[in-house]
Structure formats: C-alpha cells, structure tokens
Amino acid sequence: MADLQAxxxxxxxxxxxxxxxxxxxxxxxxxxxTGPAGTRRSPVARVLTWLxxxxxxxxxxxxxxxxxxASFKPRSExxxxxxxxxxxxxxxxxxxxxxxxxxxxxxxxxxxxxxAATTVTxxxxxxxxxxxxxxxxxxxxxxxxxxxxxxxxxxVTMIPTFLIWNSLGQVGTLTPLWAGNLxxxxxYIFLLRQFFLGLPRxxxxxxxxxxxxNWHMFSRIALPLCKPALVVTLxxxxxxxWTDLMRPLIYLRDSSTFTVPRGLKALLDQFxxxxxxxxxxxxxxxxxxxxxxxVLFFIGQRHFVEGIATTGNKG
Amino acid sequence: MSSQAAPLRGxxxxxxxxxxxxxxxxxxxxRAALLFISPWIAGFLIFTxxxxxxxxxxxxxxxxxxxxxxxxxxxxxxxxxEDPKTALSLRNTFIYTxxxxxxxxxVSLLLALLLNRAGRASGFFRTVFYLPKMTxxxxxxxxxxxxxxxxxxxxxxxxxxxxxxxxxxxxxPSWIKPGLILMSLWTLGSSVIIxxxxxxxxxxxxxxxxxxxxxxxxxVTRSITLPMISGSLFFLVIIxxxxxxxxxxxxxxxxxxxxxxxxxxxxxxxxxxxxxxQAFEFLHMGYASAMAWVLFVIVLIVTxxxxxxxxxxxxxxxxxxxx
Numbered sequence: 001m002a003d004l005q006a007x008x009x010x011x012x013x014x015x016x017x018x019x020x021x022x023x024x025x026x027x028x029x030x031x032x033x034t035g036p037a038g039t040r041r042s043p044v045a046r047v048l049t050w051l052x053x054x055x056x057x058x059x060x061x062x063x064x065x066x067x068x069x070a071s072f073k074p075r076s077e078x079x080x081x082x083x084x085x086x087x088x089x090x091x092x093x094x095x096x097x098x099x100x101x102x103x104x105x106x107x108x109x110x111x112x113x114x115x116a117a118t119t120v121t122x123x124x125x126x127x128x129x130x131x132x133x134x135x136x137x138x139x140x141x142x143x144x145x146x147x148x149x150x151x152x153x154x155x156v157t158m159i160p161t162f163l164i165w166n167s168l169g170q171v172g173t174l175t176p177l178w179a180g181n182l183x184x185x186x187x188y189i190f191l192l193r194q195f196f197l198g199l200p201r202x203x204x205x206x207x208x209x210x211x212x213x214n215w216h217m218f219s220r221i222a223l224p225l226c227k228p229a230l231v232v233t234l235x236x237x238x239x240x241x242w243t244d245l246m247r248p249l250i251y252l253r254d255s256s257t258f259t260v261p262r263g264l265k266a267l268l269d270q271f272x273x274x275x276x277x278x279x280x281x282x283x284x285x286x287x288x289x290x291x292x293x294x295v296l297f298f299i300g301q302r303h304f305v306e307g308i309a310t311t312g313n314k315g
Numbered sequence: 316m317s318s319q320a321a322p323l324r325g326x327x328x329x330x331x332x333x334x335x336x337x338x339x340x341x342x343x344x345x346r347a348a349l350l351f352i353s354p355w356i357a358g359f360l361i362f363t364x365x366x367x368x369x370x371x372x373x374x375x376x377x378x379x380x381x382x383x384x385x386x387x388x389x390x391x392x393x394x395x396x397e398d399p400k401t402a403l404s405l406r407n408t409f410i411y412t413x414x415x416x417x418x419x420x421x422v423s424l425l426l427a428l429l430l431n432r433a434g435r436a437s438g439f440f441r442t443v444f445y446l447p448k449m450t451x452x453x454x455x456x457x458x459x460x461x462x463x464x465x466x467x468x469x470x471x472x473x474x475x476x477x478x479x480x481x482x483x484x485x486x487x488p489s490w491i492k493p494g495l496i497l498m499s500l501w502t503l504g505s506s507v508i509i510x511x512x513x514x515x516x517x518x519x520x521x522x523x524x525x526x527x528x529x530x531x532x533x534x535v536t537r538s539i540t541l542p543m544i545s546g547s548l549f550f551l552v553i554i555x556x557x558x559x560x561x562x563x564x565x566x567x568x569x570x571x572x573x574x575x576x577x578x579x580x581x582x583x584x585x586x587x588x589x590x591x592x593q594a595f596e597f598l599h600m601g602y603a604s605a606m607a608w609v610l611f612v613i614v615l616i617v618t619x620x621x622x623x624x625x626x627x628x629x630x631x632x633x634x635x636x637x638x
Contacts, residue, residue, distance in 0.1 A: 045532075049429055049433070052429055053433060053440055056426060056440075056443075057443050059501075060443050060444055060446060060501065060504070061443060061446065063447070063458055063462060063469075063501065064446065064450065066462070066469060067454075067458065079464065079467040080467075081467070081469050081472050123354040123355075123358075126352075126354060127352050129351055130347075130348045130350070130352035131352065133348075133351075134344050134345070135344065136348050136349075139348070142352065142356075145359065149359065149363050151614075152367070153557075153560075153561055153607065153611050153614055154561065155561070155587065155590055155606070155607035155610055155611075156366070156367060156370050156608065156610075156611050157362065157363060157367060157370065158594070159373060159594055159600050159604055159607070160365065160366035160367075160373070161366050162594075162595075163380070163600075164362075164366075180358070180362055182354065182358070183354045183357055183358020183359075183361070183362065184354050184355045184358060214347045218351070239449065242451065245451075245452060245564045245567070245568065246563060246564065246591070249567075249591075249595070261451050261452075261453040261454075264451075264454065265453055268453075268456075268568065268572075269573050279461070282457060283457075286453075286454040286458075289453065289454055290450050290451060290454050293449040293450065293451060296449070297445070297446065297449045301442060304445065305441060305442075305445065305508055308445075308505045308508045309508055309509060309511075309512040311505075
C-alpha cells in the first residue's frame with residue numbers, strides 16, 4: 001500500500017488556506033510550465049492547439065447553453081437550434097411550476113442533500129481519524145476491508161438494503177436516501193485519511209503534553225487543519241445526493257416525496273413520451289434540476305478540481 | 316513548524332519492550348480507535364456484510380417480497396444462462412464498455428496533452444471541461460433524446476453542414492448505443508483533470524535530457540510522457556470499466572420507464588437496467604440477486620485481467636510500487 005503514502009507528501013502539511021491561482025495544490029509544487037520544455041513549438045502547432053481547445057470548449061459548453069436557451073423558447077421553437085431564442089418567453093417556467101410540485105421536490109432534494117452531505121462528512125472524518133492517528137493490531141486488515149467494499153458493485157447489496165428499509169417501514173420516505181451515510185462511506189474515509197496522514201505527529205504529541213484528550217486532538221486540531229478535505233467531501237456528496245436517480249426510483253412512490261431528478265424523470269414520462277409532447281416543459285425542468293449544480297460548481301470550483309486530482313493520485 | 320516534521324505515518328520505530336504503563340496506553344489507544352471507527356464497523360455489518368450474505372442466499376430462492384423466500388437451489392443461475400434478455404443485456408453492456416472506455420481514456424488523454432500546452436489559460440479550460448460533469452445524469456439522458464433527435468436534433472444539424480444525413484440516433488436500434496457512447500464522452504472532465512495532474516508530475520529533467528538527445532515532440536510523448544503517466548491511465552481504465560458495467564441512469568432515463576411507448580429500447584437494455592427491472596418492476600428479487608452476483612464475478616474477472624495485463628505496460632517510479 002505504498003501508494004497511499006504518495007498522498008500526504010503532495011499536500012502541504014498545514015495549509016488551511018491555499019493560493020487562489022487555480023493550480024491544485026495536490027498536483028505539483030513545481031513551478032507552472034507551459035508544456036514539456038525543450039519542445040519549442042512552431043506557430044502552426046500553437047494555432048492548432050488553440051483551435052482544438054476552442055472546438056473542445058464549444059462541444060463541452062454548447063449542450064448546456066442549448067438547454068438553457070431552449071427553456072426560454074415557446075413550444076414550437078424548442079428544436080430550432082438557435083442559441084438566442086427568436087421569441088423570448090418566460091412562460092415555460094410558470095407553466096412547469098404549475099404543472100408539477102417543483103417547490104416540494106426542490107425542498108425534498110435540499111433536505112436529503114444537506115442531510116446526506118453533513119452526515120457522511122462527519123462520520124467519514126471520525127472513521128478516517130481512527131485509521132490515521134491510532135496504531136492498533138488489526139488496523140491494516142480493517143482498512144483493507146474499507147477499500148475492498150469500494151470494489152463491490154452496488155447491485156449486490158441493493159436488494160437486501162431495500163429489504164432492511166422495507167422492514168423498518170421506511171420505503172416511501174426520504175430516509176433511505178441519506179440515513180446510510182451516518183455510517184461513513186469508504187471513498188471519503190480513504191480521501192480524508194490521506195489528508196490526516198499528512199499532519200505532523202509532533203503537533204499532537206505537544207497537545208497531549210498540554211493535556212488534550214483524544215477527542216480534543218481530533219476536533220480542535222485535526223479537523224480545522226483538514227478543512228479543505230472536509231469541503232471536498234461535502235461538495236462531492238452534495239452533488240452525488242442531488243443527482244441520484246436510482247435510489248429515488250427504488251424508494252419513492254408518491255409524487256409528493258420525489259426529489260428533483262425523480263420528478264424530472266416523471267415529467268419526461270408524462271410530457272416527453274406520453275403523447276403530450278411538451279418538450280419545452282421537460283427542457284425547463286432539466287434546467288431547474290441542473291442549475292443548482294452549476295452554481296455549486298462555481299462556488300466550490302477549486303475544491304472540486306483539487307479533490308479530483310487527489311483521487312487520481314492513487315494510481 | 317519545521318519542514319521535516321514527521322507525518323502521522325512516519326517510518327516505524329523499532330518495537331520497544333513495553334512497560335506496564337505503556338501497555339495500558341496501548342489498550343486505551345485501541346479502545347479510542349475502535350470508538351472512532353465504530354460508525355463504519357456498524358455500517359459495514361448492517362449495510363455490507365449482511366446484505367452480501369443475504370443476497371447470496373436470495374439468489375438461491377424465489378422471492379417476491381410479499382411471500383417468504385422459496386428455496387430453489389441454482390435454478391435462478393440456470394435460468395439466467397437461458398434468458399435471452401440477460402444475454403442481450405450482457406452483450407449490450409460489453410459493447411458499450413468495450414467502446415466507451417478506450418474512447419473515454421484516449422479523448423481525455425488528448426485533451427490533457429492539449430491543456431498541458433495551454434499555459435496560464437489551462438485553469439479556464441479545466442473548468443470548462445469539468446462543467447458537464449455537474450449535469451445530473453437524468454438531464455444527460457434527456458439531452459440524449461434532444462441533441463440526438465433524428466429529425467431536428469443539434470447533432471444531425473451539425474452533420475448537415477457537411478452534407479451528412481445523420482441517422483435516427485434515438486430510434487434506430489443500431490444507432491442507440493453509438494449515441495449513448497458519444498454522449499458519455501461529454502462527461503470526461505474529471506479524467507482530464509486526473510491526467511493533467513499526472514502530466515505535471517513528470518520530472519522536468521526527463522524532458523531536458525530528451526532535448527539534449529534531440530528527440531522530437533512525438534518521440535517525447537511516446538517514450539517519456541506516456542510511460543510516466545501510465546499509472547494514471549491504468550487507474551482510469553479500471554474505474555471507468557467498473558462504472559461502464561454498471562451504467563444505468565442515462566440510458567434508463569432516455570429509453571425506459573412508464574412513459575416510453577415510442578422508442579424501441581432493446582439496444583439500450585444494459586445489464587443494470589435489466590437487473591433493476593427484474594428486482595423492482597417484476598419483483599423477481601431472487602433472480603435479480605443471482606444477476607447481481609454474476610455481475611460481480613464478471614467485474615472481478617475483467618479487473619483481474621486488466622491488472623495482469625497492466626503489469627507489462629504500467630511504469631511506477633521506484634519506491635512507489637509495492638502494492
């Protein structure tokens with residue numbers, strides 16, 4: 001498991017605040033460079049590089065712009081593929097708001113998302129600290145087990161998990177969508193443990209001399225120093241919980257309990273296929289489902305990028 | 316703080332002989348550790364270990380949630396190998412994974428190589444490439460139907476510029492999977508970020524000495540860059556393969572569910588979708604459990620094969636590879 005040791009060394013031991021230059025701290029302390037040195041590029045190669053990057057930018061942004069633009073078009077023009085609507089209307093938003101209990105769906109989703117993200121962050125941090133700080137017999141075996149659970153396809157545990165919630169009478173409620181997070185999640189335990197391992201041990205030995213107990217060392221020293229990793233965990237889980245469709249499909253029955261993605265699927269079934277052909281409403285509901293995630297991304301951009309780059313360092 | 320402060324997991328000191336007081340401390344540390352870990356232990360027992368055992372048992376039964384499980388031995392597994400829909404869904408999933416994973420990794424690599432040359436602007440492009448990843452998979456499923464619409468979708472409109480008469484992506488069975496694969500490439504932003512991070516970790520000295528030796532750009536990429544980032548490439552192949560075998564939401568949204576009476580969808584019946592239908596639409600919980608175990612075994616075999624094959628290609632810096 002030497003690969004796990006690669007993590008901490010790449011993160012500054014104590015760096016609650018990082019420079020906002022957009023460079024993920026997890027990447028490299030080396031100075032920024034513009035490409036492999038020694039390969040001085042011809043102007044032609046430079047132009048081609050920028051053309052390719054420009055084309056990629058269009059491909060990656062255009063579908064979202066198309067979607068947002070279409071949500072402001074009247075029904076007959078949704079498919080006209082213009083970027084700027086010929087006739088601009090806000091009608092779709094009003095209609096979809098009347099046709100579907102969107103406010104309810106949004107508040108359900110916010111509730112699930114906030115509970116899922118906070119519980120998984122707290123529990124995973126506790127567990128990660130248990131694995132990072134203490135030395136005890138059986139630790140490596142247990143941690144190996146944590147990693148092994150990541151390999152297990154969700155389908156294997158999906159049915160018995162449903163039966164557990166069913167026997168507890170929770171099917172049809174929002175509980176199964178988040179309560180499992182009370183017990184931590186292997187991926188975040190792994191991620192947070194890597195951050196904790198980067199903290200200098202002297203810090204905690206000094207604190208112990210000053211009379212700090214195990215709980216204080218965790219809550220007052222380790223947690224504040226690992227704020228960036230906690231934010232990454234919160235953001236990742238927020239996104240995962242917000243966008244999940246499979247669990248709402250399994251657990252939610254009544255339209256009043258739907259999350260937004262589940263509701264969006266219901267709207268698609270009703271207005272997309274179901275003979276009514278109101279694609280403008282489906283498009284508008286898609287925008288309402290997607291925009292909160294885009295806002296989240298622009299708020300936590302740097303953390304998303306750092307979190308992803310750290311994940312890849314396992315390789 | 317001194318820069319050589321030992322991290323929590325430093326080199327292990329030689330084992331000292333314990334005095335009684337130390338032994339007590341050890342016991343205390345163990346108790347504290349287990350307390351911290353206890354949420355995971357409880358979760359593991361309730362939501363992993365028990366489900367794994369019970370799922371294995373269910374796979375040997377007929378179970379519809381209402382009546383008690385009825386033991387049928389290996390009948391579910393026998394049925395599985397004869398069910399043409401299972402074979403179809405497995406075939407669809409293999410095709411999807413076999414094409415989408417290499418495409419995903421290659422395109423990500425090309426974009427990362429481009430980004431590595433973008434200098435100061437790379438931060439901007441990294442953001443742009445990651446943005447689609449924020450789109451909920453349900454919305455991506457809907458985008459498949461809209462953008463790949465055969466008559467007036469954006470994709471065929473674009474192809475029209477070049478005089479190409481685009482296919483009916485969402486209704487022609489032979490074009491459904493290609494459409495889904497193309498759409499899946501839209502969300503490869505996280506792979507680009509991982510590869511870019513790996514590219515920036517390649518030691519500059521290697522490029523410097525290649526320059527001295529007069530290597531050209533192509534040779535540098537092939538002989539230095541690719542071997543140095545092969546660990547990350549391999550990581551992406553593994554996780555994307557595992558994800559590919561479990562692909563569900565986009566295809567389910569676009570082609571399944573109560574509303575769909577207009578689209579032919581056999582070509583989009585992926586294994587996870589069929590499993591979901593068996594479990595929660597037909598309430599064949601025993602059969603679905605057997606399907607889940609077969610999926611597990613397939614993913615395991617494929618991953619092991621990939622690991623064995625990778626030994627020949629993946630280069631790890633010395634000291635960074637013993638696990």
